[in-house]
Amino acid sequence: MNHIDELKKMKLHLDISRGKPCKAQLDLSNKMLEVIHSRSPFLDDNNYDVRNYGELTGIPEAKKLMADILEVPAENVIVYGNSSLAIMFDQISRSYSKGVLGSTPWCKLPKVKWICLTPGYDRHFAILEYFDIEMIDVPLKEDGPDMERIEELVKDDSVKGIWCVPKYSNPTGITYSDEVVRRLARLKPSAKDFRIYYDNAYALHNIDDQDDKLLNIFEEAKKVNNEDILYMFTSTSKITFPGGGISALAASSSNLEEIKKQLSIQTIGFDKLNQLRHVRFFQNKNGIVEHMKKHQQILKEKFSIVYEYLDKVSDYVSYNKARGGYFVTIKVNHNADKIVDRCLKLGVKLTEAGATHPYHKDPTNSYIRLAPTYLSNDNLRLAMDVITTVIVEQSK
Amino acid sequence: MNHIDELKKMKLHLDISRGKPCKAQLDLSNKMLEVIHSRSPFLDDNNYDVRNYGELTGIPEAKKLMADILEVPAENVIVYGNSSLAIMFDQISRSYSKGVLGSTPWCKLPKVKWICLTPGYDRHFAILEYFDIEMIDVPLKEDGPDMERIEELVKDDSVKGIWCVPKYSNPTGITYSDEVVRRLARLKPSAKDFRIYYDNAYALHNIDDQDDKLLNIFEEAKKVNNEDILYMFTSTSKITFPGGGISALAASSSNLEEIKKQLSIQTIGFDKLNQLRHVRFFQNKNGIVEHMKKHQQILKEKFSIVYEYLDKVSDYVSYNKARGGYFVTIKVNHNADKIVDRCLKLGVKLTEAGATHPYHKDPTNSYIRLAPTYLSNDNLRLAMDVITTVIVEQSK
Numbered sequence: 001m002n003h004i005d006e007l008k009k010m011k012l013h014l015d016i017s018r019g020k021p022c023k024a025q026l027d028l029s030n031k032m033l034e035v036i037h038s039r040s041p042f043l044d045d046n047n048y049d050v051r052n053y054g055e056l057t058g059i060p061e062a063k064k065l066m067a068d069i070l071e072v073p074a075e076n077v078i079v080y081g082n083s084s085l086a087i088m089f090d091q092i093s094r095s096y097s098k099g100v101l102g103s104t105p106w107c108k109l110p111k112v113k114w115i116c117l118t119p120g121y122d123r124h125f126a127i128l129e130y131f132d133i134e135m136i137d138v139p140l141k142e143d144g145p146d147m148e149r150i151e152e153l154v155k156d157d158s159v160k161g162i163w164c165v166p167k168y169s170n171p172t173g174i175t176y177s178d179e180v181v182r183r184l185a186r187l188k189p190s191a192k193d194f195r196i197y198y199d200n201a202y203a204l205h206n207i208d209d210q211d212d213k214l215l216n217i218f219e220e221a222k223k224v225n226n227e228d229i230l231y232m233f234t235s236t237s238k239i240t241f242p243g244g245g246i247s248a249l250a251a252s253s254s255n256l257e258e259i260k261k262q263l264s265i266q267t268i269g270f271d272k273l274n275q276l277r278h279v280r281f282f283q284n285k286n287g288i289v290e291h292m293k294k295h296q297q298i299l300k301e302k303f304s305i306v307y308e309y310l311d312k313v314s315d316y317v318s319y320n321k322a323r324g325g326y327f328v329t330i331k332v333n334h335n336a337d338k339i340v341d342r343c344l345k346l347g348v349k350l351t352e353a354g355a356t357h358p359y360h361k362d363p364t365n366s367y368i369r370l371a372p373t374y375l376s377n378d379n380l381r382l383a384m385d386v387i388t389t390v391i392v393e394q395s396k
Numbered sequence: 397m398n399h400i401d402e403l404k405k406m407k408l409h410l411d412i413s414r415g416k417p418c419k420a421q422l423d424l425s426n427k428m429l430e431v432i433h434s435r436s437p438f439l440d441d442n443n444y445d446v447r448n449y450g451e452l453t454g455i456p457e458a459k460k461l462m463a464d465i466l467e468v469p470a471e472n473v474i475v476y477g478n479s480s481l482a483i484m485f486d487q488i489s490r491s492y493s494k495g496v497l498g499s500t501p502w503c504k505l506p507k508v509k510w511i512c513l514t515p516g517y518d519r520h521f522a523i524l525e526y527f528d529i530e531m532i533d534v535p536l537k538e539d540g541p542d543m544e545r546i547e548e549l550v551k552d553d554s555v556k557g558i559w560c561v562p563k564y565s566n567p568t569g570i571t572y573s574d575e576v577v578r579r580l581a582r583l584k585p586s587a588k589d590f591r592i593y594y595d596n597a598y599a600l601h602n603i604d605d606q607d608d609k610l611l612n613i614f615e616e617a618k619k620v621n622n623e624d625i626l627y628m629f630t631s632t633s634k635i636t637f638p639g640g641g642i643s644a645l646a647a648s649s650s651n652l653e654e655i656k657k658q659l660s661i662q663t664i665g666f667d668k669l670n671q672l673r674h675v676r677f678f679q680n681k682n683g684i685v686e687h688m689k690k691h692q693q694i695l696k697e698k699f700s701i702v703y704e705y706l707d708k709v710s711d712y713v714s715y716n717k718a719r720g721g722y723f724v725t726i727k728v729n730h731n732a733d734k735i736v737d738r739c740l741k742l743g744v745k746l747t748e749a750g751a752t753h754p755y756h757k758d759p760t761n762s763y764i765r766l767a768p769t770y771l772s773n774d775n776l777r778l779a780m781d782v783i784t785t786v787i788v789e790q791s792k
Contacts, residue, residue, distance in 0.1 A: 030434035038426035053638040086663040107503040242449040244669035273640035
């Protein structure tokens with residue numbers, strides 16, 4: 001019996017498609033559920049009872065905590081609910097309906113375009129597709145976007161934004177170089193309502209002991225009075241609980257003023273009890289950094305397993321060994337769709353081929369994203385066995 | 397020294413402007429913060445770990461709980477985060493950007509109109525103003541909207557919706573009659589994308605021992621195959637914590653299918669830990685009903701204080717003794733703005749005059765909303781002393 005037949009016989013049912021933390025990772029934050037309790041003082045630093053309405057932009061301590069993750073002043077931060085994706089959606093939705101700082105609402109324009117670095121994050125692209133925003137595919141390099149290309153593209157005033165995951169990028173795991181960050185911060189697009197959507201989802205998510213240093217884009221933009229170009233996002237989804245974290249936006253004071261005004265129409269406030277829970281659990285950024293070392297211990301092993309298997313088939317596949325983040329992206333030989341299909345038939349669900357590109361169309365049909373965090377180590381070995389066996393099979 | 401001067405000397409600083417629960421009410425739910433803890437089984441009825449991503453539409457137990465409040469089947473419910481206002485905003489925002497079940501997006505129409513029952517809820521009106529939707533002011537009667545007027549207005553296909561707070565209405569406290577609910581359920585507007593925004597925020601919020609019975613509009617609409625006309629909303633903001641409750645939307649299966657599809661672009665899911673917290677704390681609707689009796693004990697006294705003072709000045713002011721909800725609305729003699737200003741100068745902040753009407757313009761300048769829940773009983777007496785003294789002063 002050949003190895004494929006052996007794998008078939010196992011009737012596997014494994015999912016390596018999405019960046020979900022595993023149970024051991026979730027358990028790291030269970031104690032957070034006890035730091036506020038029925039005898040808690042529910043007052044925040046403003047002496048405000050967090051159980052009640054109010055404090056639209058978040059409690060001061062939570063602003064400070066999220067600001068420290070993003071390396072910006074607390075006054076430039078709004079703390080939201082559990083989903084940073086929802087913040088990004090909201091920003092685009094509001095730009096579509098109402099414009100940005102006085103610009104024409106995008107729904108009134110004949111055409112709106114956006115720069116999408118690829119491989120990129122499918123949920124970013126899905127928001128643009130929803131709002132009928134034309135996506136321009138620009139390859140992401142090892143040190144970030146090709147800035148020459150970007151600087152050229154933003155001369156077109158229908159180009160209104162760019163998605164960036166600057167550190168441990170989803171899905172390739174690369175971190176932007178200082179040079180790239182500096183040029184992004186200095187970008188002078190034709191469109192005054194152009195924004196860099198800077199999704200710093202993996203700011204503290206090391207896998208290696210080495211921490212990639214990301215230059216502070218907020219400071220860089222300030223130096224050249226260009227801070228209005230930035231919307232920055234982060235969340236604790238992959239720090240505490242994806243189903244019960246907190247998220248944040250950071251922006252310049254003029255951007256923030258507009259956002260607050262709009263937000264006050266939309267809601268009376270976000271879940272401040274959960275904000276307090278996070279603050280009491282971590283105390284400060286250092287508390288998060290220490291906590292992330294525990295995640296790292298768990299993830300390091302999982303990523304090693306992935307590389308151990310990939311290294312054995314390195315003749316057929318290329319990949320970047322991510323030093324952080326949640327994903328490994330492999331590049332195969334123009335048959336990604338077939339490999340994904342074949343793996344699914346063998347009981348291993350991968351992110352669909354094409355998901356890393358706008359409109360789900362990878363013109364090279366070569367990128368596959370692996371999300372190794374969720375499976376147990378044993379199951380991850382099985383999944384990697386299937387994946388690498390299929391890669392070899394399909395390459396012959 | 398006359399009484400006004402005595403009140404001045406007290407240098408009061410009291411806020412009776414917003415429907416915020418008082419501390420004793422918030423304390424009723426403190427134990428909810430302990431029902432999930434570090435040793436919890438975090439699995440819901442689907443055997444899904446609520447700490448992780450997933451279950452976009454909410455955990456099954458939470459759907460059941462919220463469905464029971466709204467008196468609809470659980471399969472017609474989506475459970476959201478802590479703000480039902482945010483759900484309503486989203487519905488209008490999506491209709492504006494994308495239309496409703498295939499209709500033209502409202503942003504592409506020359507004019508969109510909406511029926512606003514007055515006195516009504518300022519935050520409802522603010523959403524419409526934000527989206528430039530023209531508000532048509534229709535007086536709310538003791539048994540709900542003037543249905544003849546509504547049936548006439550919906551012949552105009554630019555009229556796309558109506559706000560309803562059907563039980564213990566904000567701010568007059570009235571409940572819609574069976575006749576009104578039946579006619580609403582049978583409404584046949586010209587616009588296929590017309591929706592009744594049915595904000596049942598006070599479904600279980602009795603002040604009197606008597607519970608107003610609200611006819612089930614979902615059932616009524618179903619009888620005549622008209623259930624697509626309804627979007628229903630509720631939340632636990634005034635059951636557990638305004639800053640940490642859960643909210644829900646109910647709608648027909650076709651509406652829900654569209655909403656889910658759009659929602660999947662917007663977020664990966666809402667805070668399921670908080671959903672589980674609510675479910676474990678209450679167990680079922682009966683748990684909530686029992687809990688609401690404790691709220692009632694606290695609120696009963698506060699509302700009695702309001703009526704005790706108002707009854708003394710009944711020559712100058714008319715009002716409805718609400719059997720539930722959060723507000724008492726008084727009608728004065730065309731000088732509401734002056735009364736509100738004068739009270740503010742004496743240290744008592746009321747909801748602004750005009751807030752009960754579209755564009756903050758009460759053409760009769762006579763409605764003032766009182767929100768008696770937040771203040772301590774002693775402070776409420778002081779506030780009512782100021783308010784009634786000013787009413788008499790300004791009526792002479």
